[in-house]
Amino acid sequence: MSESIDIKHTVLAFEPGATPDDWDLEEKIFQADHSHKCPTYVHKTPPCQGSCPSGHDIRGWLSIARGMDKPPVEGMSWQEYAFQRMTAANPFPATMGRVCPAPCEDGCNRNEVDDYVGINAVEQYVGDFANSNDLKLAPAGADTGKSIAIIGGGPAGLSAAYFLRLAGHGVTIFESASELGGMMRYGIPGYRTPRSMLDTEIGRVVDMGCTIKLNTKVGADVKIEALENDFDAIFWAIGAQNGRGLPIESWDGTENCINGVEFLDDFNKGKMTDTVKNVVVIGGGDTSIDVASVARRIGHIDKKAEKEHPEGTVIDFTAHDVAGSLGRQGIKATLTSLFPIEDMTAAEHEREDALREGIDIQGSVMPLEVIKGDDGLATGLKVCDCTMDGMRPVPTEGTERIIEADLIISAIGQFGDFTGIEAMDNGKGFVDTDAGYSVKGKDKHFAGGDIIRPHLLTTAIGHGRIAADTIGQFLEDGEVAKRPKVDVHHFNLLEELHQRSKDPVTYDHTQTRGTDNSDFAIHNYEDRGSAQIIPHDELFKGHFKYIARARRDEVHIEGDNVLGNFEERIVALSEEQAQLEGERCMSCGMCFECDNCVIFCPQDAVFKVKKTDATLGRYVDTDYTKCIGCHICADVCPTGYIKMGLGE
Numbered sequence: 001m002s003e004s005i006d007i008k009h010t011v012l013a014f015e016p017g018a019t020p021d022d023w024d025l026e027e028k029i030f031q032a033d034h035s036h037k038c039p040t041y042v043h044k045t046p047p048c049q050g051s052c053p054s055g056h057d058i059r060g061w062l063s064i065a066r067g068m069d070k071p072p073v074e075g076m077s078w079q080e081y082a083f084q085r086m087t088a089a090n091p092f093p094a095t096m097g098r099v100c101p102a103p104c105e106d107g108c109n110r111n112e113v114d115d116y117v118g119i120n121a122v123e124q125y126v127g128d129f130a131n132s133n134d135l136k137l138a139p140a141g142a143d144t145g146k147s148i149a150i151i152g153g154g155p156a157g158l159s160a161a162y163f164l165r166l167a168g169h170g171v172t173i174f175e176s177a178s179e180l181g182g183m184m185r186y187g188i189p190g191y192r193t194p195r196s197m198l199d200t201e202i203g204r205v206v207d208m209g210c211t212i213k214l215n216t217k218v219g220a221d222v223k224i225e226a227l228e229n230d231f232d233a234i235f236w237a238i239g240a241q242n243g244r245g246l247p248i249e250s251w252d253g254t255e256n257c258i259n260g261v262e263f264l265d266d267f268n269k270g271k272m273t274d275t276v277k278n279v280v281v282i283g284g285g286d287t288s289i290d291v292a293s294v295a296r297r298i299g300h301i302d303k304k305a306e307k308e309h310p311e312g313t314v315i316d317f318t319a320h321d322v323a324g325s326l327g328r329q330g331i332k333a334t335l336t337s338l339f340p341i342e343d344m345t346a347a348e349h350e351r352e353d354a355l356r357e358g359i360d361i362q363g364s365v366m367p368l369e370v371i372k373g374d375d376g377l378a379t380g381l382k383v384c385d386c387t388m389d390g391m392r393p394v395p396t397e398g399t400e401r402i403i404e405a406d407l408i409i410s411a412i413g414q415f416g417d418f419t420g421i422e423a424m425d426n427g428k429g430f431v432d433t434d435a436g437y438s439v440k441g442k443d444k445h446f447a448g449g450d451i452i453r454p455h456l457l458t459t460a461i462g463h464g465r466i467a468a469d470t471i472g473q474f475l476e477d478g479e480v481a482k483r484p485k486v487d488v489h490h491f492n493l494l495e496e497l498h499q500r501s502k503d504p505v506t507y508d509h510t511q512t513r514g515t516d517n518s519d520f521a522i523h524n525y526e527d528r529g530s531a532q533i534i535p536h537d538e539l540f541k542g543h544f545k546y547i548a549r550a551r552r553d554e555v556h557i558e559g560d561n562v563l564g565n566f567e568e569r570i571v572a573l574s575e576e577q578a579q580l581e582g583e584r585c586m587s588c589g590m591c592f593e594c595d596n597c598v599i600f601c602p603q604d605a606v607f608k609v610k611k612t613d614a615t616l617g618r619y620v621d622t623d624y625t626k627c628i629g630c631h632i633c634a635d636v637c638p639t640g641y642i643k644m645g646l647g648e
Contacts, residue, residue: 035631038624038644040643043493043590045486045530045532046589048107053458054090055489058119059589061082061085061122062122063585063587064078065581082126087137090458093123094131097121099192110584117584121577121578124570131200140165141167142168146169147231148171148231150174152174152237154239154460156182157464160448160463164472172210174213178214180214184457186264189264219418220419224423234446236446238417239451240429241417243411244410244415246367246412248369249369254408261414279405280334282412284339284345332360336381339388343363366385367381369382378407380402380404382401384400413454424445436466491617497615504519505520539586541586544638552572587638590616590641597637597642601633602630603627604623605624606620606623606627607622
């Protein structure tokens with residue numbers, strides 16, 4: 001069934017209802033306008049990239065998708081070039097393209113024109129292409145002789161391992177579980193992160209030369225003191241593996257009251273083969289949605305067929321594994337949240353999928369007490385309606401009721417397991433670090449991921465990237481530089497020139513006036529990317545016409561059809577759709593070669609750089625002997641790349 005799309009108007013030349021008489025046209029006409037300023041090309045960070053926790057160069061790989069930034073190697077596909085650009089900041093594009101809630105899209109300046117660019121969808125497309133075509137990560141750097149212990153093989157630990165190997169440092173990952181992946185594997189159901197995909201992306205990092213020690217728990221199998229003696233640095237990425245119980249009467253000690261982390265961990269390890277008839281999940285975030293959805297998919301089993309897999313083997317819960325071995329009956333899954341449904345922290349499409357699958361979501365509901373039977377097991381959850389006073393729920397008198405429950409699952413938060421490593425605990429179940437992810441008060445120790453602040457998978461990946469850089473600086477001279485204000489992976493014009501063999505010549509240190517005719521300098525270019533994010537009001541948005549976003553299809557499952565169904569829900573974009581999204585990118589803060597400045601300059605002062613010298617970011621130049629400072633070029637620049645500054 002086709003989906004109705006609300007077509008939004010793009011930016012108008014006049015405000016709605018206004019006439020030319022309402023405008024001061026003397027302010028709008030630039031003929032004979034002169035100033036002492038001439039165009040300068042200023043690179044700024046786009047808001048998509050500035051809001052990406054892993055620090056993706058999003059604008060960069062979208063410019064590759066649109067065909068503007070060509071691969072530097074003859075015969076290389078644009079997808080491989082985009083994959084290289086993506087993995088410069090994040091080694092897991094296929095995974096993040098599926099599960100990241102994409103804060104980059106919330107900040108996309110194209111929201112001010114029609115609809116955000118489908119960044120997440122393009123990431124998935126490129127990641128899937130890389131997996132299907134066996135693309136590799138960049139090779140490890142030259143050996144530095146330094147070695148780092150990474151405690152935890154989840155997204156933060158694997159990200160740190162990747163960037164440390166790129167720098168040439170030795171890496172040993174200590175993982176308490178039997179497989180790497182952390183919450184990507186044990187906290188997210190397989191229908192959201194297909195395990196074969198996960199194995200491929202994790203395998204690339206391992207293949208860079210990481211030493212892996214599975215089923216090894218630091219604090220029990222290995223002591224901290226041994227790590228401090230054997231390694232030059234330690235990175236703690238142990239995650240927040242303990243779930244929080246409900247702070248209500250009769251919760252503690254009740255056998256069928258568990259937390260969401262335990263539930264998903266057992267499910268993803270193949271230990272959970274059936275649930276019960278009535279499940280109540282308390283939460284409101286993405287984890288609570290996952291818990292309720294998994295419970296609904298497993299179902300209550302009345303009759304068990306002979307198993308296709310013997311006990312003790314690792315079962316990947318795909319649809320054919322489950323449906324082929326188990327007969328199922330439906331369960332009733334209820335999800336309650338203190339906040340109204342529309343204010344739940346779970347993504348809107350996750351809520352919609354849950355409702356479609358038959359989960360009863362109840363907002364503004366406050367748990368009060370676990371109701372127990374004579375056998376000591378929970379039989380229900382006493383709740384009431386509530387309103388929120390900030391973060392404090394206020395119960396509504398007279399609304400008390402009981403929701404029947406054979407299993408109650410708390411998905412309200414997580415904290416770390418510090419058994420055997422109590423010295424790392426800040427007293428609140430987490431580790432304290434500074435901005436560079438150095439552990440406060442502990443030399444050689446660094447930390448990242450959920451153990452310092454439970455958040456998104458992509459946030460943990462960003463922690464690993466920055467911590468690897470901090471560790472490298474620490475190992476070099478012990479001094480750690482202050483992090484940039486906009487701490488992401490930036491476009492670097494010198495690197496772009498270098499990969500095209502167009503490096504500036506060596507400066508002979510002779511005094512000269514101006515650089516416009518010099519080959520040793522990048523003339524009239526300024527990089528403010530590490531300090532400034534470009535807002536939409538610096539763009540000429542009237543340049544952009546309406547183009548509908550290419551939307552990924554989703555496999556929607558309704559009601560009891562969800563039982564036993566563990567097929568992936570998201571259908572990837574086609575190549576044509578991915579390229580369309582690249583073309584929709586407004587390239588905020590970077591020239592995208594529209595020729596407006598060349599066409600509209602009345603003095604012919606702005607000109608195209610010769611093809612032999614042109615690269616991304618060096619498409620146009622200015623002849624300052626012709627420029628009169630009329631600033632038309634800056635006014636018509638769609639990307640905000642042109643600013644008026646001092647000439648020569």
